[in-house]
Amino acid sequence: MAKLYFYYSSMNAGKSTALLQSSYNYRERGMHTLVLTPDVDDRHGIGKVTSRIGLESTATTFKSTDDLYQLIAGRTKEQPLNCVLVDEAQFLSKEQVFQLGEVTDELHIPVLAYGIRTDFQGEPFPGSKYLLAWADNLKELKAICFCGNKATMVIRLDQDGNAVTQGSQVEVGGNDRYVSMCRKHFKENYFRQTLVPQHQLPLSVVRGDRD
Ligand SMILES: [Zn+2]
Numbered sequence: 752m753a754k755l756y757f758y759y760s761s762m763n764a765g766k767s768t769a770l771l772q773s774s775y776n777y778r779e780r781g782m783h784t785l786v787l788t789p790d791v792d793d794r795h796g797i798g799k800v801t802s803r804i805g806l807e808s809t810a811t812t813f814k815s816t817d818d819l820y821q822l823i824a825g826r827t828k829e830q831p832l833n834c835v836l837v838d839e840a841q842f843l844s845k846e847q848v849f850q851l852g853e854v855t856d857e858l859h860i861p862v863l864a865y866g867i868r869t870d871f872q873g874e875p876f877p878g879s880k881y882l883l884a885w886a887d888n889l890k891e892l893k894a895i896c897f898c899g900n901k902a903t904m905v906i907r908l909d910q911d912g913n914a915v916t917q918g919s920q921v922e923v924g925g926n927d928r929y930v931s932m933c934r935k936h937f938k939e940n941y942f943r944q945t946l947v948p949q950h951q952l953p954l955s956v957v958r959g960d961r962d
Contacts, residue, residue, distance in 0.1 A: 757886035761931035764894035768802040782833035820850040840866030843878030871907035902931035
């Protein structure tokens with residue numbers, strides 16, 4: 752039975768490397784894969800998945816309004832597909848996660864989605880939220896905090912190294928840096944300006960909704 756897999760992590764855990772390795776493993780055996788990437792991410796140019804260690808592959812881009820079931824079903828008319836791999840899967844819509852489930856259940860093609868679990872405010876990305884809820888298989892890829900512990904969170908730092916606590920979930924370009932940290936160090940940086948002990952703050956305050 753084909754399954755929907757979600758490989759989740761913070762940043763710099765090697766998600767794209769793992770995706771490209773999996774795709775290669777299929778192709779090495781003469782099978783066909785389809786690599787998808789949302790067009791929200793133009794860091795490396797459209798239609799490409801690039802990993803930090805230098806591997807890369809061409810990819811088919813899609814928009815947040817695209818029906819991925821129709822897109823993938825259309826491709827299978829050109830050639831059989833043995834696996835679909837989705838990079839930056841945190842940017843999928845709820846509908847698209849559902850459509851990927853349909854691809855596994857109706858087209859019987861395994862889908863491997865790779866994405867970041869939470870944004871710079873500690874909130875789940877929509878795509879990741881529904882992949883965590885609906886995928887058959889969840890696998891964590893581990894990144895490391897500067898302290899050596901597993902980095903489960905992503906913090907956004909401005910040019911001065913201060914945590915950014917407000918703004919849109921997706922910002923392509925700009926000078927902010929995204930750094931993976933363990934939850935303890937995420938909190939220490941995110942709440943640095945506050946004088947109240949962190950665990951006493953309601954979430955509405957910590958998200959920057961105050962005043
Ligand atoms: Zn840490």
